[in-house]
Amino acid sequence: MSKKSIIEIKNLTHFYGQKKIYDNLNLSIQEGCVFGILGKNGVGKSTLINILMGYLQPKNGQCLIFGEDSHNLSYTSKKDIALLHEGFVAYDFMTISQYEDFFAPFYVNWNKKVFYDLVDLMGLDYSQKLSTLSFGQKSQVVLGAIFAQDAKLLILDDYSMGLDAGYRRLFINYLKNYIKEKSKTVIITSHTMNDLDGLLDEFLIVQKGAIAHHDTMENFNLDKSSTFEDKFLDFVGLY
């Protein structure tokens, strides 16, 4: 039985001034798929997320999430999308418990335990302000709020930004366990590839002004001559 399409991108074209970011992009992301949007910094990964989340109106084309235009998502659809903003943006003036208190009422499936499990991994005091946490500690609080929503679709924009290898590993392991138990669709953007091998089902490599490669991990890994990271670098180039 074919899986339901969660995201449909049709003929998407977007540019900033003369600089073309996407040209007639067509893409379909199926339910339960862990989809990677990969590429170096500044090639337009976050632009695609901004378009998908309705922050940005594309110049041409259409993006559908749960069958709704991404620029006009209903509250029901928004409840089913957990979004990690690039740079782990959060309300730094809040304490950890205030942060949890703020988001909880918006999501019917909110799982307080999931939030505090992640916070407890850091051994943090709940009355600590986010502004006083290290970037790695703060990332766990933000991710806690993402996972606690129990959303059908997780959009994780540049999860690795600012995180050291330890925190990245911690996050990926948690994510793997999380999606193993529940059937979640995940879109993840990143400029580093090392951690994503074994997580992604499908990916898109984005280069300046074009899509360099769209493939499944299964197919991509048929070639055993080099590592995932090396093959990625072959597509995007070192500089």
Next chain:
Amino acid sequence: MINSILSKEWIKLKNYIYSVLVIVFGVLMYFSYILGFEYGNIEPESMMWYMFVHLEHKPYEMFFYLFLVFASFISIVQFVYERIRNRIKILRHLPMSYDKIIWIHLAVGLFFVTIFWILSLVFVILIFAYYYPFPLIWMVVEDFCVYLFVSWLLYLTVSFLIIEANIIKKVSKSSLLIALIIVVVRPDFSKDFTGYYIFYSPVLKEFIYQKNYGEHQFDYKSKSNQTYTQKEYESNLPFVYWKNLQIQGKLPITIDNTVFDVSDIKDARLSFEYKPEFLETEPMKLYPFFNPKSTEGMIKFPEEALFFGYKKLELYDFDNKLLSEQTVEINSLANSAWVSFPIQKVFGKPTNMKPFDLGYLFLDNENKLFHIKKEDDITTIKAVMLPKDVNVAYIHISENKLKKTAGYMIDDKSRFYIMDWDFGFRILDIQGFDYQSMKAQLLSNSMYYTFRYNDSHIYNAVVFDKEFNFIDDISLEYK
């Protein structure tokens, strides 16, 4: 969900709110200090009341700017935290109407602006009431309402500038709000420009005028289209440029077999001005109640202030505030003269910088004109006879040394009357004057009265002899 947003805003803003409260109380203390200082250095204290009502000396005006700063500050601290790379992201992704979320945030901001306003207003009134008579408190409330409204508008303007990512929406919303602020504040951008200065020359026996092209560019001509140099023009107007003639040793001057020396010319000079703005009544009818003494040369600024109240006249001084006994007495005089309340308009010159005091004229509720005056501690209120079928639009009292004319009156049909020293009225033969849109000036010199009036496009003048007999007129279009 709403509680969640309210709680977030309180967590975000509370430290700023506490800081602002400290500033508010600091400014209130400064306000109290500065008011005490001003009152300690002025005598009599009622002069502060006069300055407040008639010269718009508002000691609490600093609160206006304070509210504007608070409004902008609250908006900035509220929404700058929400912006990520020029966009409001976290709020926009919440599963709730984005418009509703934004309006809840705006309501929070407006609420805090209003709280500061209420606190400031209450304390300002408490301090103000110690120094000023009770009726003036309403002016404080009225002014503060304007301050609040403008602060709200500014708060919304700054907020939309931060929130809106779409440049067209950003510009249209903020422009609309700024336009609304301008309508409420009404800043005066108008330039006072006179296109023609028209005089009647006693030498040429015709009108001559100076055309003003702006930037100090002038042209000098007569009604018969004769062109003059500046020097010729001035020499044809000896009653205007008499100082030049005096320096050149050309005074006294003989015109029509009459000799005019410096004192003749100076003593005969008189000017009454009228502008449509004069029709705007004082916000509060509180006037210094002069009490000139026949044994003293100078009119002292009085301790007493006369308030034309809604139901009665009231007298105040600084030490006692309401003077109950004197108020009863003055109302008894008003009742005897059949004055009906409320008083519609009051006319007079509320300054002691004048050679005489003619008191005040006022229109009662039945549009009857009365004269109220105090001299040598005796107050009088008398009805003034108006010409038949005349409804007063404006009266200008001008106490002058000539003691011949006491000012002018304009009725609701734009007819212009000279007011005698004993409040008799003499109509002037003037065509086409409209008091609602035109400026006017009555100039007196040793031989003529000249009435000039213009709507900034057509400039008119009529000249009369000293008995107000028509001599000539002129009309010039300014191009």
